[in-house]
Amino acid sequence: MPLKATLQPADAIDHVHLGILPSPFHSRTSRLNRNQLWGEWNGYASATYYADSHLEYFSTRNTCGVFDVSPMRKYRFSGTDAAAMLNRMVTRDVLAQAIDTVAYNVWCTDDGKVVDDGTIFRFSEDEFMLCCADPCFDWFCLSAVGFDAVDITDISADVAALSLQGPTSCALLKAMGFSGIEQCKPFQIMRFPFGSGDIMISRTGYTGDLGYEMWLAPEDAELLWDQLFDRGKIYGIQPMGDESLEMARIEAGFLAPDVDFHGSLHTVELNHDHSPLELGLGWILNFKKPFFSGRAALLAQKESGNYRRLLKLDIEGNKPADNSILYADKKCAKEIGYVTSAMWSPVVKANIGYGLVEAKYFEGPIWAEIYHQKELRWQRRVARCTRVTKPFWSPERAKATPPPDC
Amino acid sequence: MSKTPDIIIVGGGHNGLVCAAYLAKAGRQVLVLEAASQAGGLGSTREFAPGFRASVAHTLPQLGRKLVADLALESHGFTLATDAMPSVALSTSGDHITIAGSTLIGASDSDTAAYTAYIQLMQKFAKAINPFWHKRPPMIGSGGLRDALTLGQFGWKLRTLGKDDMRELMRMIALPAQDLMDEFFSDPLLKAALSWDANIGSKLAPRSPNNAVLALLYRMCGDLGEGLPVARGGTGGLMDALAAAATAQGAEVRLNCPVAGIIVDQGQACGVELADGELIRAPKIVSSADPKTSFLQLLGAQHLDIQFTHRISRLRTDGYVAKLHLALDSLPEFNGLARPDGRLLLTPDMAFIENAYDAAKYGGYARELPMEVVIPSLQDDSLAPSGQHVLSALVQYAPCKVKGGWDAHHNTFLDNAIASLERYAPDIRTHIIASELLTPYDLEQQYRVTGGHWHHAEFALDNWWMNRPTYGASQYSTPVPGFYLCGAGAHPGGGIMGAAGHNAARAILEEN
Numbered sequence: 001m002p003l004k005a006t007l008q009p010a011d012a013i014d015h016v017h018l019g020i021l022p023s024p025f026h027s028r029t030s031r032l033n034r035n036q037l038w039g040e041w042n043g044y045a046s047a048t049y050y051a052d053s054h055l056e057y058f059s060t061r062n063t064c065g066v067f068d069v070s071p072m073r074k075y076r077f078s079g080t081d082a083a084a085m086l087n088r089m090v091t092r093d094v095l096a097q098a099i100d101t102v103a104y105n106v107w108c109t110d111d112g113k114v115v116d117d118g119t120i121f122r123f124s125e126d127e128f129m130l131c132c133a134d135p136c137f138d139w140f141c142l143s144a145v146g147f148d149a150v151d152i153t154d155i156s157a158d159v160a161a162l163s164l165q166g167p168t169s170c171a172l173l174k175a176m177g178f179s180g181i182e183q184c185k186p187f188q189i190m191r192f193p194f195g196s197g198d199i200m201i202s203r204t205g206y207t208g209d210l211g212y213e214m215w216l217a218p219e220d221a222e223l224l225w226d227q228l229f230d231r232g233k234i235y236g237i238q239p240m241g242d243e244s245l246e247m248a249r250i251e252a253g254f255l256a257p258d259v260d261f262h263g264s265l266h267t268v269e270l271n272h273d274h275s276p277l278e279l280g281l282g283w284i285l286n287f288k289k290p291f292f293s294g295r296a297a298l299l300a301q302k303e304s305g306n307y308r309r310l311l312k313l314d315i316e317g318n319k320p321a322d323n324s325i326l327y328a329d330k331k332c333a334k335e336i337g338y339v340t341s342a343m344w345s346p347v348v349k350a351n352i353g354y355g356l357v358e359a360k361y362f363e364g365p366i367w368a369e370i371y372h373q374k375e376l377r378w379q380r381r382v383a384r385c386t387r388v389t390k391p392f393w394s395p396e397r398a399k400a401t402p403p404p405d406c
Numbered sequence: 407m408s409k410t411p412d413i414i415i416v417g418g419g420h421n422g423l424v425c426a427a428y429l430a431k432a433g434r435q436v437l438v439l440e441a442a443s444q445a446g447g448l449g450s451t452r453e454f455a456p457g458f459r460a461s462v463a464h465t466l467p468q469l470g471r472k473l474v475a476d477l478a479l480e481s482h483g484f485t486l487a488t489d490a491m492p493s494v495a496l497s498t499s500g501d502h503i504t505i506a507g508s509t510l511i512g513a514s515d516s517d518t519a520a521y522t523a524y525i526q527l528m529q530k531f532a533k534a535i536n537p538f539w540h541k542r543p544p545m546i547g548s549g550g551l552r553d554a555l556t557l558g559q560f561g562w563k564l565r566t567l568g569k570d571d572m573r574e575l576m577r578m579i580a581l582p583a584q585d586l587m588d589e590f591f592s593d594p595l596l597k598a599a600l601s602w603d604a605n606i607g608s609k610l611a612p613r614s615p616n617n618a619v620l621a622l623l624y625r626m627c628g629d630l631g632e633g634l635p636v637a638r639g640g641t642g643g644l645m646d647a648l649a650a651a652a653t654a655q656g657a658e659v660r661l662n663c664p665v666a667g668i669i670v671d672q673g674q675a676c677g678v679e680l681a682d683g684e685l686i687r688a689p690k691i692v693s694s695a696d697p698k699t700s701f702l703q704l705l706g707a708q709h710l711d712i713q714f715t716h717r718i719s720r721l722r723t724d725g726y727v728a729k730l731h732l733a734l735d736s737l738p739e740f741n742g743l744a745r746p747d748g749r750l751l752l753t754p755d756m757a758f759i760e761n762a763y764d765a766a767k768y769g770g771y772a773r774e775l776p777m778e779v780v781i782p783s784l785q786d787d788s789l790a791p792s793g794q795h796v797l798s799a800l801v802q803y804a805p806c807k808v809k810g811g812w813d814a815h816h817n818t819f820l821d822n823a824i825a826s827l828e829r830y831a832p833d834i835r836t837h838i839i840a841s842e843l844l845t846p847y848d849l850e851q852q853y854r855v856t857g858g859h860w861h862h863a864e865f866a867l868d869n870w871w872m873n874r875p876t877y878g879a880s881q882y883s884t885p886v887p888g889f890y891l892c893g894a895g896a897h898p899g900g901g902i903m904g905a906a907g908h909n910a911a912r913a914i915l916e917e918n
Contacts, residue, residue, distance in 0.1 A: 088708045110711035110878075139712075145719045146707025290673045293712040296885065 020045045023070040024160035024221035028229075032239050039242050042135065042156075044071035049241035054346070056244035060207045061347050061393075063236025064166030066228060067206075067245055069213065070221075073135050074156045077128040081149040086120060086128060089143040091276060091285045091292050097122045100189040102202050106276050106284060107139070108294030112301060113264035113273040115139050116257065117281075119204060121189060129155070133257050139265065143293070160221040164228070165211030165248070167395075168235040170403045173201065173212060176231050181212070182402035195220030206245060208252020210397045250341050251348060253312060253391030255279060260310060260340040260354055277301055278308045278356070309362040310340065312388040315351040317370070319381060320344055324368040326355050330382055332369050336361040339368060348392045355385065362387075411437035411658075413914070414678055414688040416665045416704065417854075417893065419447025422694035423648035423659070424907030425892040427477045430655035432915050437686065438657060439678065441664035441854055444642075445649045447694075448853055448860070449902050451642025455840030457791040458733040461641035462844065462853070464780050464798045465491065465634040465749065467603075467625050468903035469644070470540075474630075477651040484647035487638045487785035489631025492748040495599030496830050500742020503596050507632035513596055520590045524600075531575050531619075532626040534563045539627050539898040539905050542913050543872040543880050575619075580867055583618035584756050594755035601759070602751055602778065606802060607860040607900065609726050611763030612756040617866040624865070628903065634749055638786050641902060648904075664854075668693075668705045668889060675705075675888035690888050692910060696855050696862035697875040697895035698723055701884075709886055717876040721869070721895070725846030725858035726766055728804035730777070730823050732797040733790070733840040737781070738831040750779040752830055759802070766803030771819055775826045777801040794839070799823070806846035806857045816843060861900035862893055871897055882913040890914060 021044045023029070029047055030036070038045040046068065049056060059065035077086055087094040090105040097103050099122050106117045116139070118132030130140075140152050164172070173181045177192075181201060184190045189202045197217055205211035216224060229237060246256070255261060264273035275298060276285055285298055301307050315321050321342040328334040342353030357366060366385040371378055397403050413429055415422045418440030426436045444450045448462040474480065492506035504511040508529075510521045538560060544553035564572050578586060583601035591597050603625045604618035605611055612618075628635065637643040649659050668691055669677040677687035693700040701710060701718045710718075740746045753759055753776045762772035779799045783790040790796045801823050808815050820843040827834050846858030855862060863875050872880045875895045882890050892910030894900035 084708050089712065110713040142716050143712045145712075146702050146710070146715050290670070291709050295673075296711075 023068050024218035025068045025070065025162065025225050027222060028225040029068055029239060033241075037241075041071040042073060046071055047239065047241040049243050050239045053241060053243035053247070056238050056240040057247045057346070059236060059238035059240065060166045060209050060211070060244070060248045062167065063238065064164055064169040064172055064232065065238045065240035065244065066225075067163040067165065067240040069161045069163045070159075072131050072133060072156070072161060073137075073154070074159050074161075075130045075137065075140060076151075076153045076155045077130060077140075078126055078151050079149040080126055081147040082126050082128055082151075085144055085147040085150045086130070087289070088291060089140075089293055090120065091294075093286050093289050094120060094122075094128075099124055102187045102189060102204050104284060106281055107143070108276065108292075108298070109264045110294060110297065111264075112275045112294035112297035114261060114276055114279065114281075115265055116263050117255065121202065134263070158218070159215050160218045160224075161213060161215050162221075162224065162228075163205055163211065163213045165205045165207040165209055165240075166236075167210055167397055167404075169211050170406045172228070172232050172235040172237065174406060175235070176227055182406040184212075185401045186399060195223050199224070206252070206254055207248035208254070208391055208393050208398060209248070209395060210403050247343055247345075250343050250352065250354070251345050251391070251393035253394075255310075256341065274310075275301055275307060279310045306359045308337070308356055308359055310354055310356050311362060311366070312392065313339075313353050313355050313366065313368070313385040314388050315342070315353055315368055315370075315385050316383045317381065318344055318351055319370050319372040319383070320351065321353045321368045321370045321383065324353075324370050326357060326385070327367045327369065327382075328361050328364055330367050330384075332367065332382060334361075336366070345392055350392065351383075352388075352392050411435045411686070411688045413437070413690045413692060414439060414686060415692045415694060415892065416668075416678065416700075417441070417447070417694035418445040418649070418659055418661070419694050419893065420449045420645060420648060420902055420904055421893050421907035421910075422447075422692075423645065423652050424473065424477070424904035425692060425694065425911045426657040426659070426907075427648060427652040427655055428908055428911035429914065430652055430657035431477075432911075436652070436657035437688070438652065438659040439663040439665050439680070439686075440659060440661050443662050445659055445661065446642055446645025448849070448855070449641040449645045451640035451645070451789075454731045454842040455733040457794070458731070458796050458840065459640060459642075459789045460731045460782070460796050460798050460842075462729050462849065463641045463902050464782060464800075465636055466628060466630060466641065466644065466902050467634055468628040468901040469630050469635060470627070470903065471629055473904050473908065477648070479644070479647040479651055482647040482650035482654065484644050485638045486630065487636045487782065488633075489635045490633035491636055491780070491785075492633050493599060494743070494748040494750050495595045496740065496743070496750050496752055497595055498741060498754070498829055501595075502742060503593070503599065504748065505599065510596075513593060517591050517593050517596055524590045527571070527574070528622060528626065530567065530571060532623045534567055534575075535623050536627050537563070538871070539624070539903070540909065542882065542909055543874070543897045545877075545881055546872060578619050580615050581618060582613050582615045584612040584760075586618055587612070587756065598753040598756045598759060599751045601756055602753060605759070606778070606800060607727060608864050608866060609722060609724060610866070611760045611803075613760055616868065617870075620867060620870065621865060624899065624901070636780070636782055636785060639788055640782060640786070644902065665704060667703075670705065670709050670886060673709070673887065675886050690890065690914065692890040692892045692914065694891075694893035694907065696723065696859070696893060697721055697879070697891065698856045698863075699854065700891060700893070700895070705886060705889060711885060714876070714878050714885060717878075721875055722864035722866075723857035723859045723862070724806040725849060725860065726803045726805060727860065728801040728819065728823070728846065729844040729849070730797075730799040730801050730820070731842040731844075732799075732834075732838050734795040734797055734834075734837040735839050736793060736837055737784075737795055738797075738834040738837050740831045745784070746779075746781050747784045750830070752777050752779060752826060763803050766805045769805055769807065769809035771804055771808065771815070771822070773822050773825075774829075775801050775803075775823050777823065777826065779827070799827075804845050806850065806859075808845075808847075812845050812847045816845065819843065819845065860894070862895035865899040870899075874899065882910040883917070
C-alpha cells in the first residue's frame with residue numbers, strides 16, 4: 001500500500017470556524033499556517049507559529065521575517081489641541097517630536113503607574129497616530145478631558161500593518177522598488193506610492209534588529225504580502241508567529257504587557273502595577289518637561305530611589321528560569337523578587353531573563369531558583385544571576401544608516 | 407498697588423473677600439480681581455428695577471460672630487436688619503405653623519413635643535460638628551501629625567456625644583429628609599417646611615439620600631440670632647463691609663477685571679492674565695471661582711494629572727434653584743397672615759416638593775413650584791421706595807439645563823412661579839411693578855459660576871470634607887504649587903459664612 005497522504009490547504013476547509021477575526025493578511029497567513037495554530041490578539045487571529053518557531057526566530061537574526069501587526073490598536077489624534085493633549089498624557093516631549101518620526105512612550109496614572117506603552121507617530125503639527133498592543137481608547141478619552149480641539153478615532157481596522165525584521169529587510173524593500181528606504185533613519189517615517197494609494201514605512205520594530213513596519217490600506221494588504229514573498233525568496237523571507245517574536249523581543253530588551261508588567265487599570269492588588277522607573281524606562285521620563293500626568297509622583301519616586309527594579313539577568317547554566325523566584329542568597333532564605341520573562345538565547349548564547357527585584361536588594365547578589373524537567377522528573381537548581389545593563393542583543397546594523405549591504 | 411502683590415485672589419465674592427481680609431490682616435500684600443463692577447458675587451445687592459434692590463443670597467443662617475469680630479465688620483458698616491426672622495410654613499387655608507428657633511407655634515401637641523426632642527438632638531449634633539466647618543480637612547494617608555490630629559478630634563467629638571447619640575448620628579447622617587421627618591413628625595405641612603433646608607441648593611429632594619442631615623447641620627452653624635439673620639442693605643451690606651475690611655487691612659480690590667487665565671511656569675503658578683491681556687505676577691494665586699472654572703478654564707488641564715482632571719470635570723455642578731425678585735407697589739396680603747415678615751415656605755407637603763423635583767430631573771419643571779419667600783423691605787426700607795416692597799424668592803426646581811433652553815422657558819417658569827404665589831397671596835399679581843427671574847443659567851452667565859450652583863459643586867456626603875472638591879485639592883492647596891482654592895467648591899461649601907475663605911487664608915499663612 002503506498003504511504004501517501006494529501007493534505008488539503010487549510011483555507012479549503014470551510015466548515016472550521018476560528019471564532020476570531022481575520023486580519024487583512026489572513027488569506028495569505030492562513031495558507032502558510034501549517035497546523036492552523038492561532039492565538040487571539042485583540043479579537044484577531046495571530047499565528048502562534050507557521051512551521052517552526054526557531055526557524056522563524058532565526059529569520060529575524062540572519063535573513064528577514066514578517067510578522068502581521070495589524071491587530072495592534074491604532075488611534076488617530078488630530079486637532080489643534082492634539083499635541084498638547086498627548087504631551088500632557090505621555091512622558092516624553094511630544095511638542096519637540098519632529099514631523100514624520102516615531103517615539104516610544106508610556107502613559108501613566110496620577111500616581112505614576114504605567115497604564116500602557118506604545119509608539120506615537122507624528123504626521124504634522126496637529127496629526128498623530130498612536131499604536132499600542134491593547135485597546136486604550138477609554139484612557140485616551142479620559143486624558144482628553146479639558147482639551148477642546150482634539151479628535152480621537154480608533155483607526156485600527158482602517159490600517160493594515162506588517163513588520164519586516166532582520167538583516168536583509170532593507171535590501172528586500174529596496175529590491176521591491178522602495179528606493180531611498182536605505183536613508184530612512186531609526187524611528188523615521190517614509191512614504192511611497194503603493195497599490196491604490198500610499199504605503200507608509202517606519203523604521204521601527206519589536207525585535208531589536210534592523211527592521212521596518214509597513215502601514216497601508218487593508219485593500220492593498222494582499223498585494224504587499226505577495227510582492228514581499230515573491231521578491232523575498234532570495235532574501236530568506238519567513239513568516240513569523242507569536243513564539244518567535246517573543247524570543248526576539250526578550251533578547252532586544254523590550255517589555256511585553258501582561259508578561260513583564262500589568263497596566264495599572266487592570267490590577268487590583270496594591271503595587272501589582274508598575275512605575276516606568278521600576279520597568280527600566282527612566283530614559284523616557286522627560287523631567288525637563290514642566291508637566292505630564294504622573295510627573296510629581298515619579299519625580300518623588302526617582303529622588304527617593306526606593307523602588308523595585310526590573311533587571312536584565314544573565315543566569316548561569318542553560319535551564320531557562322521561567323517562573324523562578326529570586327533570592328538574595330544561594331540558600332534561598334531571603335526572597336527578593338521573581339522572573340517575568342526568561343529564555344535560552346540562541347544568538348547571545350546565554351541564559352537570559354528579566355527579574356523584578358525589591359529596591360533594597362537589586363545591587364546585591366541575586367539567585368534564581370529554577371525548576372526544570374528531565375524525562376518528566378522535576379529537578380531544582382539554584383543559579384547565580386548577573387545584572388546586565390545593555391540590551392542582550394543590539395547589533396550595529398539596527399542603528400546604521402544606510403544599513404550594511406544597502 | 408505700588409508693590410507687587412504677594413497673593414492674587416481671583417474673584418471678589420464673599421469667600422474671596424474674607425480670604426483677602428485675613429491674609430491682608432496677617433501682613434500680606436493682597437490683590438483681589440473681580441470681574442463684575444461690584445464686589446460680593448451672589449451676595450451683592452443690585453438694583454433690579456428702578457428703586458428696588460435685592461441680593462441673590464437673602465438670609466445669613468450660617469454666618470458666625472467670630473468672623474464679624476475678627477474682621478471688625480461692624481466698624482465697616484455691617485448691621486443686621488433683623489436677627490430673628492422666623493420661618494413660616496404657609497398653609498393655603500391660613501393654618502400656618504411658625505418655626506422660631508427652638509419653638510413651634512401652631513403645630514399639634516405631639517408635633518410640638520417631638521420638635522423639642524428633634525431640635526435638641528440636632529443642636530447637639532451641630533455643636534459637635536461645628537468646629538470642623540472652620541478647619542482644614544484632614545488628608546487620609548498623608549502621615550502628617552496635623553491630619554491625624556484633625557481626624558482624631560473628629561472621632562473624639564463624635565464619641566463625646568455619648569454612645570447612643572453617636573450611633574444615632576451615624577444612622578441618620580445619610581437618611582433622606584423624608585425618613586428623618588417621618589420618624590419625628592406627623593403634620594405634612596410641618597414636615598415639608600423642616601425638610602426644606604435639607605435639600606435646597608442641591609439636586610436633591612425629600613426622598614434623596616446622601617446629605618439631608620449634613621445639610622441641616624450645615625445651616626445650623628451660624629450664631630448671629632435665634633431666627634434667620636438678614637443684613638441691612640441686603641446681603642450686599644455684608645459684602646460692602648467685607649470689601650471695606652479687606653481694603654482697610656491694605657488689600658486692593660480691583661473691579662471690572664475678569665481674569666482670563668492663570669500663568670504657570672515650570673509647574674508653578676506665578677501670575678494671572680487678565681481678559682484685556684495685562685499680566686500680573688504674584689507667587690501665590692488663590693481662586694474663589696468654582697473648581698471647574700478654576701481648574702479647567704483658568705488653569706488648564708495641561709497642568710493637571712489625568713485622573714484628577716477627570717474628577718473635577720465630573721463634579722455635579724448643575725444648579726436647580728432659581729431666584730425671583732418682584733418689585734411690589736404695596737404689601738400683598740397672604741391668606742391668614744397678619745404680616746409676611748418671616749421666611750415663608752410655600753410647601754404644603756413633601757410629595758409636593760418631590761413632584762417638582764421629578765419634573766426637573768428630566769429637564770422640565772413643575773407647574774406648581776415650591777419656594778421660600780422673604781420680603782426684606784419689611785425690615786429694611788433701603789431696599790425699596792417708601793411704602794413699596796421687594797419680594798425675594800428661592801424657587802425650586804429649575805434645572806440648569808432645561809430641555810429646549812431657558813430662552814424658550816423663561817416666561818413660562820416666571821408665570822408658574824407667580825401663579826404658585828397666587829395660591830397664598832391671591833392679589834399679588836396686581837402689585838407687581840417689575841420682576842426679575844434668575845434661572846441657574848442666568849446665574850451662571852451673570853455671576854460666572856458653573857451651572858449657577860450655589861455651592862459651586864454639589865453639597866453632599868460624597869463631596870464633603872476631605873473629598874471637597876476632590877481628594878488632592880481638599881486642603882486649599884492644589885496639585886499645582888502656588889495655586890489655591892478659597893471658594894464654595896472647597897470645604898465646607900457654599901452659603902454666606904466665609905469659612906472656605908477663612909480656612910484657605912489660614913492654610914496659606916501656615917505654609918510659610
